[in-house]
Amino acid sequence: MELQQLRYVIAVAETNSFTRAAERCLVVQSALSHQIARLERELGGRLFERTTRRVRLTPAGEAFLPAARQCLEAAERAAAEVAAALGEVRGRLAVGLIPTVTAVDIPGALRDFRLRHPQVRVSLRVGASDELAEQVREGTLDVAFLGLPATARPRGVGRHELSRERLVAVVAPDHPLAGAPSADLRRLSREVFADFPAGTAGRAQTDQAFTAAGLTRDVAFEVTTADYIASLVGPGLAVAMLPPAYAERLPGVVALEVSDAPVRVQHVIWSRSGRTPAATAFLTVLGVPVPEADGR
Incomplete structure (x- = not known):
């Protein structure tokens, strides 16, 4: 064979x-x-x-x-x-990322990585945080970028926290809140929402915040991609809550601060066992401190 x-x-x-x-x-x-x-x-x-x-x-x-x-x-x-061992990094680097990762300039990091290690083949996979974390644990992905509620921690993987940010509300330009300096969850609870599917990490942070405040909301539209959430917000079909740096890049919508907004934490994770030379080199480019051997 x-x-x-x-x-x-x-x-x-x-x-x-x-x-x-x-x-x-x-x-x-x-x-x-x-x-x-x-x-x-x-x-x-x-x-x-x-x-x-x-x-x-x-x-x-x-x-x-x-x-x-x-x-x-x-x-x-x-x-x-x-x-x-001979001083050359080569092989494969499989990277997973959520569509709304903003803590790292992914194209810029990959450019720097390729300049240093041109022999490495890079594959990118976009998906939900839960799926990406499982793929890192299985070894399908070498490195992944996640966005999780502040109460969640990726398990069974090496991890490094990249940033913490409060979500912002995103509304249509002609929405009554479009000219307001800020809003709170109680005011937003009267709106129709577009959000990620129930049970996903992208949805959990907002659900937890409304539940902790003793509020309910109407999520009429469940969408798997953040870009399409914005497509529903722009015409006034719904409002949404998204990361601020991502919301700033969206055309045709208005973002406003939420005084009691949920917090999203961005992580980079990697396999604790069998970390490849390419994965270690990529984490080094990111400036992530990685121990010689990750413990379990």
């Missing part, structure tokens, strides 16, 4: 096509098909069902794929560790 064969299997599984997999791997299709057939003979079973219309994994292929990914990742990590 060879690493290149594993790469070919993964490419076919992800593209559902021998042709597209060969294009991705920069190899002729006949060579890719030959190597996969050779691997199947060695394993004693078919990994793919092939028809004229589709390619899909067999049950044996479904069982083989996670282990193939783990083997390939382990091999790449081993090569990266050797390179790091």
Whole structure:
């Protein structure tokens, strides 16, 4: 069994096509098909069902794929560790971030990182804080940027607090509150809200603040992206509460302070076990103090 064969299997599984997999791997299709057939003979079973219309994994292929990914990742990590011991950072850096991260200039940090370590391949994944934290724990992501309520702490990962900020209210330009210097939660509780889905970290900080104040609110619109929340606020369909630095960048809405606003804490997190040289180098670029070996 060879690493290149594993790469070919993964490419076919992800593209559902021998042709597209060969294009991705920069190899002729006949060579890719030959190597996969050779691997199947060695394993004693078919990994793919092939028809004229589709390619899909067999049950044996479904069982083989996670282990193939783990083997390939382990091999790449081993090569990266050797390179790091020789003074060169290379390999893969998988970064997760919430859409509203403002404590760090992500493009600027990646520019500085790439200037120092041009051999590293970088992948970015945008998602919700809870999902990103789980992916760091699983090892799918190396580093992630989260936004959490002040009462929450990421568990099972290394972490560094980046900033604390009070959310602001965001309203339409013609809303009665648009000209007010500030508002409070009691006044806002009379409004219709757009917010993140119930149970997510992005929603929790605001829900907790209203509950602590003994208030309820009407969240008529649940949205998975902050940009689309603003799209509902602008026409006057709803109001929202968002981080101030993010709200400042939104066109067509007005932000105002909230006297008893909830606090959001931004964190950067990383895996406590198996931190890659690329992840350590990226955290160094961010100025994050990282111990030589994270404890559990």
